[in-house]
Amino acid sequence: MYNAEPLKTNNHNSNEATVLRPVSVGIVGLGTVGSGTFKVLQRNAEDIARRAGRSIQIVHVGARRDHPDCDTTGVRVSRDIFEVARDPDVDILVELIGGTTTAYELTMMAIANGKHVVTANKALIALHGNEIFAAARKKGVNVAFEAAVAGGVPVIKAIREGLAANRILWLAGIINGTSNFILTEMWDKGRSFQDVLGEAQAKGYAEADPTFDVEGIDAAHKLTILASIAFGIPLQFDKVFVEGISRMESVDIKYAEQLGYRVKLLGITRQSDRGVELRVHPALIPAGHLMANVNGALNAVMVIADAVGPTFYSGWGAGSEPTASSVVADVIDVARVLTTDPTNRVPHLAFQADRLENLPILPIEEVETAFYLRILAKDSPGVLNKITAALSRADINIEAITQREIDEVNGQVPIIMVTRKIKEAQVRQAISEIEAVQDVVDRVICIRLEMLET
Amino acid sequence: MYNAEPLKTNNHNSNEATVLRPVSVGIVGLGTVGSGTFKVLQRNAEDIARRAGRSIQIVHVGARRDHPDCDTTGVRVSRDIFEVARDPDVDILVELIGGTTTAYELTMMAIANGKHVVTANKALIALHGNEIFAAARKKGVNVAFEAAVAGGVPVIKAIREGLAANRILWLAGIINGTSNFILTEMWDKGRSFQDVLGEAQAKGYAEADPTFDVEGIDAAHKLTILASIAFGIPLQFDKVFVEGISRMESVDIKYAEQLGYRVKLLGITRQSDRGVELRVHPALIPAGHLMANVNGALNAVMVIADAVGPTFYSGWGAGSEPTASSVVADVIDVARVLTTDPTNRVPHLAFQADRLENLPILPIEEVETAFYLRILAKDSPGVLNKITAALSRADINIEAITQREIDEVNGQVPIIMVTRKIKEAQVRQAISEIEAVQDVVDRVICIRLEMLET
Numbered sequence: 001m002y003n004a005e006p007l008k009t010n011n012h013n014s015n016e017a018t019v020l021r022p023v024s025v026g027i028v029g030l031g032t033v034g035s036g037t038f039k040v041l042q043r044n045a046e047d048i049a050r051r052a053g054r055s056i057q058i059v060h061v062g063a064r065r066d067h068p069d070c071d072t073t074g075v076r077v078s079r080d081i082f083e084v085a086r087d088p089d090v091d092i093l094v095e096l097i098g099g100t101t102t103a104y105e106l107t108m109m110a111i112a113n114g115k116h117v118v119t120a121n122k123a124l125i126a127l128h129g130n131e132i133f134a135a136a137r138k139k140g141v142n143v144a145f146e147a148a149v150a151g152g153v154p155v156i157k158a159i160r161e162g163l164a165a166n167r168i169l170w171l172a173g174i175i176n177g178t179s180n181f182i183l184t185e186m187w188d189k190g191r192s193f194q195d196v197l198g199e200a201q202a203k204g205y206a207e208a209d210p211t212f213d214v215e216g217i218d219a220a221h222k223l224t225i226l227a228s229i230a231f232g233i234p235l236q237f238d239k240v241f242v243e244g245i246s247r248m249e250s251v252d253i254k255y256a257e258q259l260g261y262r263v264k265l266l267g268i269t270r271q272s273d274r275g276v277e278l279r280v281h282p283a284l285i286p287a288g289h290l291m292a293n294v295n296g297a298l299n300a301v302m303v304i305a306d307a308v309g310p311t312f313y314s315g316w317g318a319g320s321e322p323t324a325s326s327v328v329a330d331v332i333d334v335a336r337v338l339t340t341d342p343t344n345r346v347p348h349l350a351f352q353a354d355r356l357e358n359l360p361i362l363p364i365e366e367v368e369t370a371f372y373l374r375i376l377a378k379d380s381p382g383v384l385n386k387i388t389a390a391l392s393r394a395d396i397n398i399e400a401i402t403q404r405e406i407d408e409v410n411g412q413v414p415i416i417m418v419t420r421k422i423k424e425a426q427v428r429q430a431i432s433e434i435e436a437v438q439d440v441v442d443r444v445i446c447i448r449l450e451m452l453e454t
Numbered sequence: 455m456y457n458a459e460p461l462k463t464n465n466h467n468s469n470e471a472t473v474l475r476p477v478s479v480g481i482v483g484l485g486t487v488g489s490g491t492f493k494v495l496q497r498n499a500e501d502i503a504r505r506a507g508r509s510i511q512i513v514h515v516g517a518r519r520d521h522p523d524c525d526t527t528g529v530r531v532s533r534d535i536f537e538v539a540r541d542p543d544v545d546i547l548v549e550l551i552g553g554t555t556t557a558y559e560l561t562m563m564a565i566a567n568g569k570h571v572v573t574a575n576k577a578l579i580a581l582h583g584n585e586i587f588a589a590a591r592k593k594g595v596n597v598a599f600e601a602a603v604a605g606g607v608p609v610i611k612a613i614r615e616g617l618a619a620n621r622i623l624w625l626a627g628i629i630n631g632t633s634n635f636i637l638t639e640m641w642d643k644g645r646s647f648q649d650v651l652g653e654a655q656a657k658g659y660a661e662a663d664p665t666f667d668v669e670g671i672d673a674a675h676k677l678t679i680l681a682s683i684a685f686g687i688p689l690q691f692d693k694v695f696v697e698g699i700s701r702m703e704s705v706d707i708k709y710a711e712q713l714g715y716r717v718k719l720l721g722i723t724r725q726s727d728r729g730v731e732l733r734v735h736p737a738l739i740p741a742g743h744l745m746a747n748v749n750g751a752l753n754a755v756m757v758i759a760d761a762v763g764p765t766f767y768s769g770w771g772a773g774s775e776p777t778a779s780s781v782v783a784d785v786i787d788v789a790r791v792l793t794t795d796p797t798n799r800v801p802h803l804a805f806q807a808d809r810l811e812n813l814p815i816l817p818i819e820e821v822e823t824a825f826y827l828r829i830l831a832k833d834s835p836g837v838l839n840k841i842t843a844a845l846s847r848a849d850i851n852i853e854a855i856t857q858r859e860i861d862e863v864n865g866q867v868p869i870i871m872v873t874r875k876i877k878e879a880q881v882r883q884a885i886s887e888i889e890a891v892q893d894v895v896d897r898v899i900c901i902r903l904e905m906l907e908t
Contacts, residue, residue, distance in 0.1 A: 142796075167501050252899055313767055349683050
């Protein structure tokens with residue numbers, strides 16, 4: 001049976017602002033991702049409602065123990081997680097316990113009870129997805145799993161919807177953050193695999209049993225999912241060729257670097273006349289490639305398709321809130337497809353039209369950035385002092401300064417400066433004063449500088 | 455009035471495979487993007503139907519002239535483009551004429567006639583989006599514009615849906631391909647702005663009037679849209695601070711490089727307590743950053759949000775089929791929200807369950823890649839010859855070979871090789887023969903090599 005009571009009666013001809021009833025979510029599992037999901041749903045409730053057009057409420061949590069960061073006041077809490085799958089008040093069950101036995105039972109029970117399911121569980125989908133989706137289709141419910149691949153990067157949505165016009169030719173992904181962190185450290189510091197792994201385990205970046213990560217199994221789960229959505233083939237984890245990074249030696253990473261390559265653990269799938277390639281293994285890739293510059297625990301997926309060509313997606317592939325970001329996006333997506341009421345569509349500008357805000361736009365004079373300045377001056381005594389005096393009057397600190405004697409032409413020398421972060425108005429004042437200095441020739445070249453730090 | 459006849463009656467309780475009637479599309483404009491859209495819809499019709507669960511049919515084309523690549527046999531063709539907006543057979547009007555006067559009239563007429571609109575027109579949305587969306591809401595129709603920003607990269611979908619759980623903090627984009635191509639050439643070859651622009655115009659990469667591209671106006675249109683969907687503010691193009699690249703000198707790009715930076719034309723928007731920054735200008739960014747490695751005509755957008763952290767999206771920002779990719783994805787999206795029938799949802803595995811294909815998975819022995827090989831051998835005469843003989847018997851061509859005398863330890867020397875692309879079975883045969891050579895000590899280290907070329 002399809003979720004018997006539609007969340008809202010369809011009402012195509014009405015222009016009135018309709019109010020959709022809240023969507024009720026049950027979260028199962030309050031570990032790393034579960035607590036992240038709980039926190040994001042609570043912290044960003046207002047912005048989420050502005051986008052979704054309705055509020056998303058956590059009504060039930062199933063977890064064997066509490067989480068110190070999650071205040072469950074007013075939320076039903078069950079130690080028996082199956083209670084959540086039985087709760088008639090739950091519209092969407094969010095499965096975040098991991099593993100493939102209990103998680104499978106729970107998911108199938110939720111589907112049988114007419115609930116939509118959102119999961120971050122790549123092993124569950126890679127191994128049991130075919131059955132789970134068949135059961136979901138039979139009941140008319142959705143099973144969403146954006147968080148299963150590349151954590152917070154919406155790459156499943158990109159392939160499944162954003163590239164839906166294309167014949168996808170192949171894709172390659174750095175889809176295990178632990179392996180990428182280890183390879184990056186081995187490359188950057190010449191450390192051994194065992195050394196880096198030990199540290200990662202001590203710091204909690206890597207699991208106590210790192211087999212799934214370093215032997216490529218986790219990446220193979222994710223590649224299984226990516227290949228299916230790219231080519232329209234059933235999930236078939238057992239056919240993935242898998243080779244991990246545990247035998248990788250830093251000397252090969254060094255030689256690869258000398259040849260112009262970096263080493264990454266890649267998941268690759270490609271469609272050809274002879275069949276579909278499905279493989280996870282370390283690979284040398286050209287050092288100048290975007291993929292080669294995906295370092296540390298970042299993930300990235302590159303997709304090559306016939307119309308769009310290559311597209312590239314990157315971000316944190318794991319972690320509490322990055323993964324929660326995709327889980328919550330799935331919850332909103334599931335809520336959207338429940339009615340055809342235009343109010344329930346993705347709003348044109350992401351937020352509901354009546355929830356747009358008229359925030360002030362900052363005038364450029366008030367914007368703060370660092371600046372690169374090039375000043376062409378006669379190589380005369382005192383000119384640098386006059387320039388720095390002008391900077392000082394405008395309260396500008398200098399990060400770096402170079403006077404390029406080497407570039408002197410006709411007794412004129414370029415002075416290159418990088419400022420600290422300052423207001424545009426300050427740099428404009430300084431420039432007008434500097435341009436008035438007698439031995440400064442030509443206008444001052446001024447380019448903003450952005451560190452793009454996060 | 456909302457599109458009077460729903461495409462399909464809602465039928466929540468049915469498990470039968472329902473057949474949805476085709477969606478009828480009218481394309482207006484058969485220029486670069488229009489012809490690309492026409493070709494992609496025709497060429498990939500089968501795969502698109504496998505994903506959308508229904509066929510997408512071009513029923514009407516409005517264009518002042520034909521396009522040699524588009525066979526319009528069986529399609530109604532009108533020289534008066536407004537005929538398409540009046541055609542009762544058209545469900546979705548695809549506006550690809552560009553400009554903001556006729557395109558505005560056409561879009562408003564289509565909406566008034568209850569048609570959904572898909573457009574690639576960033577100027578139209580940036581300047582008139584607020585009115586257009588208000589009119590669309592009143593009629594209950596959709597206006598989709600993924601192709602308006604970053605061409606084929608589904609960045610609007612990523613921000614609007616994929617990151618819907620987040621409070622977005624800021625974003626920065628390389629969102630004008632012409633400017634990025636010019637800056638890349640100036641950096642790479644030390645050429646002047648005028649020189650590169652002239653060549654780009656001669657080759658048709660840049661418009662005859664390049665003002666919109668090189669003065670930052672096109673980027674400002676796109677930034678206007680990105681800021682609205684990121685922060686939930688109205689579109690306000692007139693408040694963007696805009697500075698282009700026409701005064702950029704290659705000497706500053708050279709100095710920036712020496713300081714560890716690259717120069718890119720960025721669109722930046724950031725939300726702070728003081729207001730929203732909204733600005734397009736050239737900027738120095740750290741050379742090691744992913745954004746600094748977005749070269750040529752590629753576009754990229756980096757979004758920083760509270761839960762997910764940084765995510766990064768890149769691909770071709772313009773061109774016939776990359777842009778068509780987003781236009782067609784929008785057409786499919788619009789078709790999806792018209793009914794709540796589960797058949798009409800995004801399928802779990804991207805393709806309809808009954809349209810999955812059981813393509814063969816290639817055994818790893820049949821997969822072709824290049825290989826990096828490291829062979830540790832005693833530094834004795836004849837050993838290299840025996841190794842190359844084994845490679846020759848396995849029909850393996852060598853791309854590069856280095857014998858690292860410098861790394862000799864205890865009379866043992868590593869021999870590093872990179873092969874041409876060969877089958878896995880070949881390399882395995884060669885390795886087993888090489889490992890049997892008397893003076894080869896230890897196992898052969900073998901790592902696959904992927905050029906990731908597109």
